[in-house]
Amino acid sequence: MEASARSARVRILDVASELFYQEGIRSVGIDTIIERSSVAKATFYYHFHSKDALIEAYLERRQIAFLAWFDAAVQPYAGAPQEQLLALFEALVEKVSVQGYRGCAFINASTEFPAVTHPGHLLPHSTKYEVRRRLLSICQQTSASQPAVLADQLLLLMEGVFASTPIFGSDGPVCSVKDAARLLIVAHCSTSG
Known part of the structure; x- marks a missing residue:
C-alpha cells in the first residue's frame, strides 16, 4: 500500500510538473491534474493539501x-x-x-x-x-x-x-x-x- 501511495504522489507531481511548465501554473486547475493523474480527489488532497502545496513540491x-x-x-x-x-x-x-x-x-x-x-x-x-x-x-x-x-x-x-x-x-x-x-x-x- 505504501508503494501505491508513493506512486500516486509521484504520478500527481509528474503530471503537474509537465502541465505547469508547458501551460503555466495558474492556468492549470487541480481537476485537470487529478484527471490526468488518474487519481481520486481524496488521493490528491491526501498528498497535497492545496494547489500551493503542489506548486511548492x-x-x-x-x-x-x-x-x-x-x-x-x-x-x-x-x-x-x-x-x-x-x-x-x-x-x-x-x-x-x-x-x-x-x-x-x-x-x-x-x-x-x-x-x-x-x-x-x-x-x-x-x-x-x-x-x-x-x-x-x-x-x-x-x-x-x-x-x-x-x-x-x-x-x-x-x-x-x-x-x-x-x-x-x-x-x-x-x-x-x-x-x-x-x-x-x-x-x-x-x-x-
Whole structure:
C-alpha cells in the first residue's frame, strides 16, 4: 500500500510538473491534474493539501534538478575555475536547446506569483540566489580582481539565455553566449593584480 501511495504522489507531481511548465501554473486547475493523474480527489488532497502545496513540491523538485545540473556541469573541472565557468555555459546552451524548452521554470513561476510570501515566488528567489552564490564561489577561485562583478555579469548572461531562448529559439542569441562568457572571464582574469 505504501508503494501505491508513493506512486500516486509521484504520478500527481509528474503530471503537474509537465502541465505547469508547458501551460503555466495558474492556468492549470487541480481537476485537470487529478484527471490526468488518474487519481481520486481524496488521493490528491491526501498528498497535497492545496494547489500551493503542489506548486511548492513542483518547484522544490525543479530546484533540486537544476542545482544538480549545475553541479554536474562544473564538477569535472574542479580546481580549474575558469574551465568550470566555461563548462557551465556549454551545458547551458545544451539545456535550453531541447525540444519544448519554454523558458526558466523559476522565472516563469515568479512572474505568475509576484507576492514575495508565496512558494511560487520564494523558491525561484532562493534558487536564483543559490546560483549567484555558486557563481561567486567559483569566480573567487579565479584570478579576477572583482570576482563579485564577474559573477554578476555571468549571472546576467545566464538569465539572458533563459529569457531570450523561448523567443528567438536555440539558433538565436544563445549561440553567442559561450563567446560572451569567455570574453568576460578573460577580461576579468587578465586585468587582475
